[in-house]
Amino acid sequence: MQLSKQVLQEPMNKIYDTIVIGGGVGGLSAGIYLQRYLLNSLIIDKGKARSFWMQELHNYLGLPPDTQGRTLLKHGKDHYLSLGGDLLNRYVEEVIDTGSIFEVKVKIGRQNSTYKIFHTKYLIAASGIIDNLPFVDNMQNVYDYAGYNLHVCLICDGYEMADKRVGIFGRNERSLEVAFSLGWFTPYITLFTQDMFEISSQFRDRLWEHEYKLVEKPISKFLGANHQMTGVQMMDGSVIELDAGLVSMGSQFHSAYLSGLNLQTQGETLVTDQICRTSHPRIFAVGDLKLGLNQVVVAASDGAIAATGIWRDIRRERGVKRRPSNIDSSILAS
């Protein structure tokens, strides 16, 4: 059921088998599997998933390569709701581990916000990441091309850049290392520092050996029309023509709500075992938030694996038999 402000009391009185934080690809996939295991689940999603910005999903079995991320999400959400799952479009502020139950604190309303607490035995963190983008005075200029031919993912879009003149926009020397992988697809590479960091002499030598160009001046704006970027204008007025761009500026992790739980991470990425279980036995993580390939097919697969792991745990705990659904043992007051 799609939850709204008006119908929160009953869900707040329940203990869900699983609350999934994030309704992108990984979270919706997990939700579909949880519901099909006859478990009760709630997905809490603040919206605008990374997949929402994906203009074309080029590499997913069985879907046309021009499938938009938002289409995939709509089908996933409809599918989940058709199986009786609960969905709340809100932001999760914090998760508190009280022992056998997690309290999930959700922000309601942008102004004069109130907070509501939902309860669950298991948690799936599916809240993903979001890419840092090059900074120019008018950011709408970047949004016009980001996700079209200003790509953010070499694995997703290397093929689209084959034999094209590609500009790479980095945030430090290390982030520009992606040039040597992009070199598999195209030799016509220009690296942009945007005058934000220094390049070492060793790195310059490597670029020279590969015949890659280096531009160290600040950018004024991206040029192009109809979401197709055709080059970059520098602050000094000069123009560099390009056929595509690749942003390699790192990302922000949507995991602030987990900060009190002391989970094992590598950098900011959550470490999980083969069934997507984190270092906490009842917290699972799926998709871009965890170690692994940041791909739609992986996030969808993670969701299936995590949900199946949780079903197995609950089956073992309850014995083979499922509690009949008319005995609502999950009511908090009981």
Ligand SMILES: Cc1cc2nc3c(=O)[nH]c(=O)nc-3n(C[C@H](O)[C@H](O)[C@H](O)COP(=O)(O)OP(=O)(O)OC[C@H]3O[C@@H](n4cnc5c(N)ncnc54)[C@H](O)[C@@H]3O)c2cc1C
């Ligand atoms: C422009 C672009 C193009 C791409 N192209 C491809 C491609 O062609 N092929 C491919 O396989 N992959 C592609 N990807 C990568 C793909 O989109 C991701 O790997 C995938 O979306 C990861 O899914 P996820 O479920 O982990 O995260 P997401 O899809 O990002 O979903 C996470 C959800 O959690 C929500 N959330 C975050 N924090 C909170 C919170 N505190 N409370 C509640 N909700 C929260 C977010 O709003 C979001 O809705 C592309 C990505 C981008 C940006």
